[in-house]
Amino acid sequence: MPSANYRSLLRTPGAAAFFLPASLGRVGVAMTGLGIVWLVRSHTGTFAAAGLVGAGCAVAEALGAPQLARLVDRFGQTRILPPALLAHALSVAVLVSLVAADASDAFLVLGGALVGATLPQLGAMSAARWAAMLRTTRAAELPTAFALESLSNAVGYLLGPTMVSALAAAGHPVAGTVSAATLSVTGGLILAAQRGSAPSPEDHGERAARKSRTLLCGGGIGVLMGLNLAIGVFFGAMQVSVTAFAVEHGEPDSAAVIFAVSNCSGLLAGWLYGLRRCRAAPPVQLLVATGALLLGTLLLPTAGSPFTLGAVVVLTGATIPPLLALFSVLTESTVHPTVLTQAFAWLGSAGAAGSAAAAAVSGRVIDSLGPHGGFTITTTAAAAMTVLSLAGLRVFGFSAQSRRP
Structure with missing residues (x-):
């Protein structure tokens, strides 16, 4: 059958064990930005503040993601991902608390920036694992593996915003943000536990x-x-x-x-x-x-x-x-x-x-x-x-x- 290519990839020892939790976490990542907008909008009553906080999250993610990835490449996914996920969970808790306390826009933007800066880059880590697993003996299968990653990303960004919008429309905007963090952290922790498929970190030192x-x-x-x-x-x-x-x-x-x-x-x-x-x-x-x-x-x-x-x-x-x-x-x-x-x-x-x-x-x-x-x-x-x-x-x-x- 045509789908045997995908099945053979996922049957590779250790592949499904990292790909599936990374895909789960991606749904949470896809929910985060829109979840923040709904959360802030529900408490402040203005899209201006919500958009400002959402922008703070996006900018911080764009700046912080490469720095987190640099640490991952240097020290390894299994060492860096757990504390990063803890920081993300705490950042979400801080933002929710600030919103509940009717904090000023400046503090809300700071909270949104903390969430974005600690958002786990599970897609990049999953793609790096495919490359480490296949490049030596099965390099011809890398396009299929990356196509699978692309599909996972597309599904995540199809499901995530839909889920968080449904929760917000039902009157549970906090649940949308908390659910996003829960999925991201859970998927990330399971991914970090898969040590066998993690790429080897580079040598230490300034050089x-x-x-x-x-x-x-x-x-x-x-x-x-x-x-x-x-x-x-x-x-x-x-x-x-x-x-x-x-x-x-x-x-x-x-x-x-x-x-x-x-x-x-x-x-x-x-x-x-x-x-x-x-x-x-x-x-x-x-x-x-x-x-x-x-x-x-x-x-x-x-x-x-x-x-x-x-x-x-x-x-x-x-x-x-x-x-x-x-x-x-x-x-x-x-x-x-x-x-x-x-x-x-x-x-x-x-x-x-x-x-x-x-x-x-x-x-x-x-x-x-x-x-x-x-x-x-x-x-x-x-x-x-x-x-x-x-x-x-x-x-x-x-x-x-x-x-x-």
Whole structure:
């Protein structure tokens, strides 16, 4: 059967034991940001304060994730993850207490920042375990493994926001935030307990630290940072633009349907991508995928109704999981193994930064030019990704040959 590729991966000794708890924790991670918005909104009565605290969480996560990943690469997941999870649980408790005590906005932002800075990067750690497990004897299966990671991420961000919104709508916003932390901490602790699949940490000492910083520099990682920043811009602009489009056409509820269509097409495309062994080199696959995304974004302004927009996002949504899987494949083949978790974390931070910036800019553009102005930003991001993919045809070939010790 076609799904045997995924089954064979999960039957690898130790694989399911780390992948499943990491997937569980990802649902909690996906709930965190929106959970904070609902929590603060329910007590302050204003989305302005809620958005401010949520932004503080996002910025702190973007800045803190690479630092936590650096410690993980240096000392190992099993040593760093438990205290990091304890710090995250305490940070959530502090934020909930501050909200209950009607603290000022400044203290709430500080609480949100503490939550974001300690948020466990379970996706990066799970991807690093796949790389350590497969790169030596089963490197050909890495694209399938990273496709599985992409699917797990997509499912997490499909379930997580839905769960936290349902709890908030039922009048339990605190339960949403607490549930998010519970899932993240539980999944992370189970992951940390799987010592056999954890990558070996790098050598200690200042020399090793300097070497790690050097290994993270180079053309390949620069291209990947640009790609992740651009796809973050795409996500941020797309969310605001689709919502504005639905409101403009008098069907605000259709935005949720359009996002669901996009997510489902992405899940299907990601699943199919992982089943097949493409003969083209990953940089060539990347160029094809970014070209397809660009084509889809060029069609967005032609949509005249929510129905036709939904038909277009089938194409744009289908490109995302394969792209995310390719980012991981190229990162693994470009970056030195001892700094792989850091690389994944930095790329995630670039995507988060792009999304946050695009969400803010898109709102202003849409106010002036309407939803089609927002779609222009998505097209620009896709065009930038295509240009970077063209550069990657040369850069990744060289980097992949020079990354090993």
